[in-house]
Amino acid sequence: MNITLHKSQIVNRKSKVTITGSKSESNRLLLLQALYPDLKLENVSNSDDSNLMANALNTQADIVDIHHAGTAMRFLTAYFSIQEGRTVTLTGSKRMKERPIKILVEALQDLGAEIEYEDHEGFPPIKIKGKKLTKNKVSLKANVSSQYISALLLIASTLENGLELSLEGEITSVPYINMTLSLLDEIGVETSFENNTITIKPTTNPDSYRDKQPATFTVESDWSSASYYFSIAALSDIGTEITLTSYKENSLQGDSALVDIYKHFGVSTVFKDNALTLKKDTLRLNPLSLDLKNAPDIAQTIAVTCFALGISCDLTGLHTLKIKETDRLVALKTEIEKLGGDVNITDKSLHLAASNSINELVSIATYNDHRMAMAFAPLALKTSIIIEDAMVVSKSYPTFWDDLKSIGFEITSN
Numbered sequence: 001m002n003i004t005l006h007k008s009q010i011v012n013r014k015s016k017v018t019i020t021g022s023k024s025e026s027n028r029l030l031l032l033q034a035l036y037p038d039l040k041l042e043n044v045s046n047s048d049d050s051n052l053m054a055n056a057l058n059t060q061a062d063i064v065d066i067h068h069a070g071t072a073m074r075f076l077t078a079y080f081s082i083q084e085g086r087t088v089t090l091t092g093s094k095r096m097k098e099r100p101i102k103i104l105v106e107a108l109q110d111l112g113a114e115i116e117y118e119d120h121e122g123f124p125p126i127k128i129k130g131k132k133l134t135k136n137k138v139s140l141k142a143n144v145s146s147q148y149i150s151a152l153l154l155i156a157s158t159l160e161n162g163l164e165l166s167l168e169g170e171i172t173s174v175p176y177i178n179m180t181l182s183l184l185d186e187i188g189v190e191t192s193f194e195n196n197t198i199t200i201k202p203t204t205n206p207d208s209y210r211d212k213q214p215a216t217f218t219v220e221s222d223w224s225s226a227s228y229y230f231s232i233a234a235l236s237d238i239g240t241e242i243t244l245t246s247y248k249e250n251s252l253q254g255d256s257a258l259v260d261i262y263k264h265f266g267v268s269t270v271f272k273d274n275a276l277t278l279k280k281d282t283l284r285l286n287p288l289s290l291d292l293k294n295a296p297d298i299a300q301t302i303a304v305t306c307f308a309l310g311i312s313c314d315l316t317g318l319h320t321l322k323i324k325e326t327d328r329l330v331a332l333k334t335e336i337e338k339l340g341g342d343v344n345i346t347d348k349s350l351h352l353a354a355s356n357s358i359n360e361l362v363s364i365a366t367y368n369d370h371r372m373a374m375a376f377a378p379l380a381l382k383t384s385i386i387i388e389d390a391m392v393v394s395k396s397y398p399t400f401w402d403d404l405k406s407i408g409f410e411i412t413s414n
């Protein structure tokens with residue numbers, strides 16, 4: 001379904017939106033709950049990816065299809081590797097079959113896991129024969145995706161001898177690794193991350209973690225989803241306020257860097273009672289240079305904010321974007337150029353030139369990528385725009401379009 005976003009304004013200058021739980025935290029905690037069933041969760045994400053993760057952990061089927069959910073694919077590869085006596089084929093969408101998994105599979109094989117490629121070496125689908133893993137030392141390349149590392153860390157405390165992981169090369173998306181370690185700490189698993197080595201102690205006595213475990217873990221709302229409101233605030237009139245719930249000032253999510261990043265666009269943020277209020281308080285139109293290797297999921301949001309404001313930007317640290325839901329560098333260049341922008345990309349960076357006009361009623365292709373749809377939506381504050389295959393947003397944020405309507409966006413189905 002394509003939709004048209006008619007040139008809109010935020011009608012209510014003090015709007016409020018409740019955002020679902022973090023997809024990243026939810027997917028980790030769902031897996032930990034499958035390993036440690038006493039763990040209770042609140043505000044779990046209602047995203048497709050988290051639903052797929054929960055269903056995959058609950059099914060006894062021989063074939064598990066996780067569609068477009070990359071994090072679920074990587075985490076479940078590790079999970080099924082330790083399900084003794086069970087054989088599972090893990091597969092996904094056409095794009096998932098192009099998203100590399102070899103670094104994780106090799107690390108698990110080094111630990112003793114039995115995994116075979118069903119189609120192309122290095123890519124899903126994979127057939128996993130669950131086994132008890134007793135080896136506890138492995139090294140892997142850390143510059144391609146942090147999801148491989150988190151996957152190993154999440155099962156590590158249930159391995160007989162724990163795990164000592166040596167990370168090779170520059171480590172990418174570090175906040176996601178720290179999120180995994182923090183969640184393990186919270187449920188009482190002993191972890192350490194020194195130099196390039198992560199150590200996880202085994203939990204031989206379940207009571208030792210049960211004592212320390214919080215009775216209920218409340219997932220913080222999703223910061224990547226919040227990014228679209230930071231962009232909306234940046235493109236709104238001075239004085240506009242948007243309040244988002246439920247957030248923590250000390251977040252585990254690296255995308256909370258938005259608070260500092262959006263100051264550049266004149267957006268200030270105030271935390272109060274688990275709510276985050278964004279306020280556009282100054283007009284700032286300076287060029288932006290930013291390394292996003294710690295926050296790759298907000299690259300599309302920031303590139304579109306800059307384009308909408310007509311300012312130039314140099315975004316670096318984008319080497320993981322080519323293997324996400326689509327090649328996000330190519331997708332951004334193609335779609336921003338349809339709107340009249342001028343974008344240069346390499347394999348790890350994007351340069352957007354300053355501009356002073358935006359083409360009207362352009363139809364934005366979304367390439368099965370929720371973030372393409374959501375990142376371009378704020379442009380409706382400047383011009384009418386069409387978003388193709390709009391329901392793609394359900395991968396991480398199913399109520400996105402309803403929430404935009406609630407704050408004044410005028411949206412019709414085509």
Ligand SMILES: O=C(O)C1=C[C@@H](OP(=O)(O)O)[C@@H](O)[C@H](O)C1
Pocket residue numbers: 023024025071144145146147150172173176296297320
């Ligand atoms: O661990 C996670 O929850 C994620 C890690 C990141 O992936 P990479 O480490 O592959 O960049 C991020 O892009 C993804 O959306 C979620």
Ligand SMILES: C=C(OP(=O)(O)O)C(=O)O
Pocket residue numbers: 068069070071072297324325371396
């Ligand atoms: C990259 C993303 O997700 P995944 O890798 O889990 O498919 C994302 O949500 O932006």
